[in-house]
Amino acid sequence: MAANQAIFNAQINTQNPDAPSASAIAWSGDHIVAIGTDDQVREVCDGNTETVDAHGKAITPGIVDGHQHLFHGAEFAQGLDLDRVSNLSDLRAAIAAERKRIGPGKWLMGFALEYSAIGGPYHHSLLDDAAGDGPMFLYTLDVHTGMVNAEAMKIANLTGPMRVADNSVVVVDENDKPTGELLEMAAMQIVLKHAPVASKSDRMAWYAEAIRRQNAVGITEVHLMDGNLDTVDIMRELEEQANLKLRILLHHFVYPYTSIEEVEAMMQTHNLKGLRWQADGVKFMLDGVIDTGTAWLEHPDSQGAGTEPMWPELSLYHQRARQFHDA
Numbered sequence: 001m002a003a004n005q006a007i008f009n010a011q012i013n014t015q016n017p018d019a020p021s022a023s024a025i026a027w028s029g030d031h032i033v034a035i036g037t038d039d040q041v042r043e044v045c046d047g048n049t050e051t052v053d054a055h056g057k058a059i060t061p062g063i064v065d066g067h068q069h070l071f072h073g074a075e076f077a078q079g080l081d082l083d084r085v086s087n088l089s090d091l092r093a094a095i096a097a098e099r100k101r102i103g104p105g106k107w108l109m110g111f112a113l114e115y116s117a118i119g120g121p122y123h124h125s126l127l128d129d130a131a132g133d134g135p136m137f138l139y140t141l142d143v144h145t146g147m148v149n150a151e152a153m154k155i156a157n158l159t160g161p162m163r164v165a166d167n168s169v170v171v172v173d174e175n176d177k178p179t180g181e182l183l184e185m186a187a188m189q190i191v192l193k194h195a196p197v198a199s200k201s202d203r204m205a206w207y208a209e210a211i212r213r214q215n216a217v218g219i220t221e222v223h224l225m226d227g228n229l230d231t232v233d234i235m236r237e238l239e240e241q242a243n244l245k246l247r248i249l250l251h252h253f254v255y256p257y258t259s260i261e262e263v264e265a266m267m268q269t270h271n272l273k274g275l276r277w278q279a280d281g282v283k284f285m286l287d288g289v290i291d292t293g294t295a296w297l298e299h300p301d302s303q304g305a306g307t308e309p310m311w312p313e314l315s316l317y318h319q320r321a322r323q324f325h326d327a
Contacts, residue, residue, distance in 0.1 A: 001028070002044060002045055002046035002048060002049055003026035003027060003028050003033045003034065003041075003044045003045055003049050004027065004028040004029065004048075004049065004050065005026065005027055005028075005049065005050045005051070005052075006024065006025065006026035006027070006034075006041055006042075006044075006045050006049055006050070006051050006052070007024060007025050007026075007051070007052045007053075007054050007059065008023065008024045008038045008041065008042075008051060008052070008053055008054065009023060009024070009038065009053050009054050009055060009056060010022075010023055010024065010025070010054035010056070010057055010058070010059045011023070011054075011056060011057070011058045011059065012024075012025060012035065012058075012059045012060075013058070013059070013060045013061070014035060015061055019036070022035050022036050022037065023036075023037055023038050024036060024037060024038045024040070024041035024042075025041065025059065026041045026044050026045060026049070030275075060218075061220075062218055062219065062220025062221065062246075063217075063218045063219045063220065063221075064219075064220070064221040064222070064223075065214075065219055065221070065222045065223065066223050067223055067225050068222040068223060068224060068225065069143065069224070069225060069226045070207070070210060070211070070214075070222055070224050070248070071203075071207055071210075071224070071226075071231065071234060072143075072226050073210065074203075074206040074207050074209070074210035075198070075203065075206060076109075076111040076112075076139060076143075077111065077206070077210070078109070078198070078206060079108075079109030079110050079111050080094060080095070080098040080108065080109065080110035080111070080138075081110075081111065081112060082094060082110050082111060082112050082113040082114075082117070082138065083112040083141070085113070085114070085117050086114065086116070086117055087117055087119065088117065088118060088119045088126065090117070091113070091117050091118075091127070091130075092126075092127060092130040093130075094110075095108065095110070095127060095130040095131055095136065096130045096131075096132065098110070099130070099131060099132035099133075099134065100132075102134075104132065104133035104134055105133060105134045106134050107134065107135050107136070107137065107152075107195050107196060108131055108132075108134060108135070108136040108137070109136075109137055109138075109139075109195070110136070110137070110138040110139065111138070111139040111141075111143075112139070112140075112141045113138050113139065113140050113141060113147065114140070114141055115140060115141075115145075115291050115292075118147075121179070121181075122147050122171075122179060122180060122181040123173070123179045123180060123181075124147075124148065124149050124150050124153065124178075124179060124180030125150075127147070127149055127180075128149050128150050128151075131149040131151070133151075134151060135148070135149065135151045135152035135155055135191075135194075135195075136148060136149040136151070136152055137152055137188075137191060137192065137195060140291075142289055142291070144183070144184060144288050144289045144291075144292065144294065145181065145182065145183055145184075145188075145289075145291075145292055146181075146182040146187070146188040146191065146192070147180055147181055147182070148180045148182065148191050149180060150180070152180075152191050152194075153178055153180060153191070155191075155194050156190050156191045156193075156194050158170065158178050158190060158191065159177075159178070160172065160176050160177065160178065161176055161178075162187075162190060164186040164187050164190070165186050165255070165256060165257035166184070166186050166255060166256040166257060166310050166311065166312060167184070167294070167308050167309065167310050167311075167312055168182075168183055168184035168185065168186035168187035168188075168294075168310070169182075169183040169184065169187055169292075169294070170182060170183075170187050170190065171183060181292075183288065183292050183293075183294050184288050184294055184310065185255070186255070186257065204234075204237065204238070204241075204243075207234065207238060207243070208238065208241070208243040211238075211243065211244065211245050211246055212245065214246060215245050215246060219246060220246050220247065221246055221247040221248075221249070222246060222247070222248055222249070223249045223251060223281070224248050224249065224250050224251060225251050225253065225283050226251075226253045226283070227250040227251055227252045227253060227279070227281075227283075228252060228253065229252075229262065229265055229266065229269070231250055231252075231279075232250070232269055232272060232279050235248055235250065235274060235277040235279075236274060239274045239275060239276060239277065244274070244275075244276050244277065246276065247276045247277065248276065248277040248278075249277075249278060249280075249281055250269075250277060250278065250279040250280075250281055251281035251282055251283040252266040252269070252279070252281065252282050252283065253283050253285070254266070254282055254283065254284050254320055254324075255285075256310065256311045256312060256313070256316060256317070258320075263320060263323060263324075266282070266324075267323065267324060267327040270327060282324045284311075284317060284320065284321060285310055286309045286310055286311060286317065287309055287310050288310060290306065293305025293306055294306075294310070296308060296309040296310070
């Protein structure tokens with residue numbers, strides 16, 4: 001059967017040491033059927049083959065992203081993009097414009113905020129008036145910190161120091177009043193659990209679009225670092241819908257507070273795979289980031305922070321790692 005598509009007159013890095021370069025490639029569906037010289041590849045083409053003259057352009061294997069948050073990132077991207085917002089004045093203007101766009105009362109979600117844009121320690125009073133009538137939650141660029149306004153704290157009943165399941169931190173001032181800065185996921189979830197969840201159909205459409213955008217810049221495989229038991233079903237469904245246009249190596253995210261029941265269910269997925277995905281990885285996060293003092297350093301940082309891991313009991317970490325290893 002002739003190839004459906006082919007590219008000629010190209011510079012191709014084949015990654016094959018016995019034939020490292022070629023000038024043409026042909027494929028049908030998901031499978032390459034020929035790679036070699038223009039004449040060799042024409043042998044698998046006919047009048048129905050769609051052909052492209054590359055005019056000497058380079059073709060290389062796809063890019064593998066070794067650490068990505070594909071599905072969570074697709075959800076974040078529905079909010080206000082704060083990438084490249086570099087100062088407090090511009091941040092306030094962007095937030096005010098977003099409130100005007102979405103209207104009063106709704107959750108204003110933002111992402112990719114640089115710590116430096118705040119210009120110093122965060123306090124909700126810096127953004128309360130800009131955020132207007134309604135709750136606000138901003139993810140920092142590294143997704144290790146959330147910054148919220150007074151209305152979001154009110155909804156979450158966040159009025160003072162709170163004990164969380166790991167070494168995440170609800171930052172408070174000298175009077176033990178929350179500043180609105182939430183360090184690491186367990187602290188962020190205190191507020192996030194009150195935010196609305198998009199419909200499954202909307203989320204699946206966002207995931208497919210995120211994959212399309214990654215394909216457009218050459219990414220063909222990702223190591224997904226924030227998986228959970230629901231992620232397996234998401235990958236299956238995307239594949240069934242022919243929307244899984246890249247390979248995914250799933251890593252289940254294990255927190256100190258992940259229950260033993262969840263851990264056992266995760267371990268049962270290590271043999272699950274599809275045409276373009278497999279679920280045999282795991283991720284443990286022992287520490288956070290230097291910017292906020294949640295990193296676990298060999299020596300304290302200049303503020304005396306960075307001395308504790310995210311796992312309060314390292315023996316539990318060792319136990320969980322051994323369980324996954326043995327599975």
